[in-house]
Amino acid sequence: MSEKRDLVLFIAMSLDGYIATKDESLEWLFNVEGEGDNGYSDFYETVDTVLIGKKTYDWMTRHVPGEFPYKNKKCYVFTRSSIEDTEDVKFINDDIVRFTNKLKNQEGRNIWLVGGGELLQSFVEKKLVDEIILTVAPTIIGKGIPLFKEGDYQLDLTLKGTKKYNQFVELHYGVKH
Template sequence: MSKKRNLVLFISTSLDGYIATKDESLEWLFNTEGEGDNGYSEFYETVDTILIGKKTYDWIIKHETGEFPYRNKECYVFTKSSIEDTEDVKFINDDIVSVTNKLKNQEGRNIWIVGGGELLQSFVRENLVDEIILTVAPTIIGKGIPLFKEGDYQLDLTLKGSRNFNQFVELHYGVKK
């Protein structure tokens, strides 16, 4: 019997828990002095499947220049609309739990939750997240899009490790099941 794949949240946050400003800016993140790519390439090699919410997908398409950044990965975009697949992504409007469990039971590497907040909330509420790798920037932005939304859930975590990339601190947690 094969081991289930892990669903991993790998994301950066401000010290006060926001992933972007209210106007979806990440300028605060890019203004922080890191080290190399802050562990991104190392993590990226551990995944072969990416899950994205439609709003985050639209942000990526609007702000990324050049090629779609996840071309070499299997990429699913969760949406409430019926949208035709592209060369780079499959649009999914099925039940998040059944789709995610099906993916977790397939052979492969880790599955990365790229975003966004609404999609993450669904994964957390349904206890589908297996690991959280949180990179904290030494910035307080006061208000914005929160990493975790208020809700009726609780995740208990185990610290698997921590390291720093110049001004960033990475916290790696396993989710207790």
């Protein structure tokens, strides 16, 4: 039997733990001097499947110019609504645990949990995340959308490595199961 695929959260946050401002702006992130693409391309090659929450998908369709950014990957958008699939994404209105475990047991590369906050919270609470690659920006934004919401859960992590991309620091953790 082949090894299970890992579900990886790859995301950036401010030093005070936010992934966006209250009005969903990421401007603070783009004001930080990075190095190249801050490890994005290397990470992107390790995944063949992308999971996104509907709010984040909607934000992307409004704010990311050009063609869909994950065109060459299997892309699933979790939604509570019944929505017609597009050429680029399949909309999933299914039990998160059942759907994700089915994906993890298929052949392939890792699975990227893009976000956003609500979807991430569900994955963390259900203990579906296997790795966290967190890029910290040297910015404090004071308030916004937190990476991790308050809840009834605990994840124990193991530090797998760190990297520096000019002003950004990447922390790579494995989740202890």
